[in-house]
Amino acid sequence: MSESERALEKRACRFCGKTFDFDEESSIYQDLCCRCAEKKFPLAFAVRKRIQEYCGTSAAGDVFTEKHDGCLPDSMMSDDLMVDIITLFKAIGHVVAEAAGLNEDQHTVIVEPSYEDSTWWIVTKNPPNISLPEPARSEIVLFDYVKAWHLGWNKSEDDVEEMLRGWKDEIVKSIREARLVEDAAQILKDAKISLLSSS
Numbered sequence: 001m002s003e004s005e006r007a008l009e010k011r012a013c014r015f016c017g018k019t020f021d022f023d024e025e026s027s028i029y030q031d032l033c034c035r036c037a038e039k040k041f042p043l044a045f046a047v048r049k050r051i052q053e054y055c056g057t058s059a060a061g062d063v064f065t066e067k068h069d070g071c072l073p074d075s076m077m078s079d080d081l082m083v084d085i086i087t088l089f090k091a092i093g094h095v096v097a098e099a100a101g102l103n104e105d106q107h108t109v110i111v112e113p114s115y116e117d118s119t120w121w122i123v124t125k126n127p128p129n130i131s132l133p134e135p136a137r138s139e140i141v142l143f144d145y146v147k148a149w150h151l152g153w154n155k156s157e158d159d160v161e162e163m164l165r166g167w168k169d170e171i172v173k174s175i176r177e178a179r180l181v182e183d184a185a186q187i188l189k190d191a192k193i194s195l196l197s198s199s
């Protein structure tokens with residue numbers, strides 16, 4: 001299909017019924033206009049936008065719902081898979097942290113990537129002071145580990161949104177209850193984590 005033919009494809013949004021431009025190469029949603037996607041699935045929409053920003057591409061290979069052979073969709077792959085996995089988890093981490101009320105100056109996302117094992121990732125409320133023998137534990141508001149593969153694929157939009165909302169709610173709870181995330185504190189301590197993988 002040529003560029004001009006693609007540009008002409010119109011589809012009806014399954015929520016509002018309005019017609020939207022569908023582009024096979026860059027549209028993330030098959031049957032949703034952007035307005036509805038953002039309204040119905042705000043977190044998932046924000047993560048996808050973030051990934052597109054980071055990858056510097058309009059490619060829509062969707063990490064959550066598209067079937068892919070590796071741990072990431074082809075459109076997200078550069079020549080360094082570890083960097084790509086960091087990109088994915090950072091996109092998620094920043095979006096859920098911001099949704100939980102921590103603006104970009106108020107949180108850090110630390111990712112320890114793996115393509116064959118679980119990638120673990122941590123959101124801290126403030127940039128961690130790694131010169132301390134042990135990070136300030138109360139600042140760790142989220143810790144999770146998951147295989148990059150298992151984030152996708154073929155999930156429904158509702159499942160994706162629920163998964164992201166779960167992480168957001170964890171952060172909100174951690175902040176509210178000043179709860180310690182013990183595992184994360186220990187991992188950071190053991191790993192003597194460098195900040196190479198965070199920003």
Ligand SMILES: [Zn+2]
Binds near residue numbers: 015017018034037
């Ligand atoms: Zn719509």
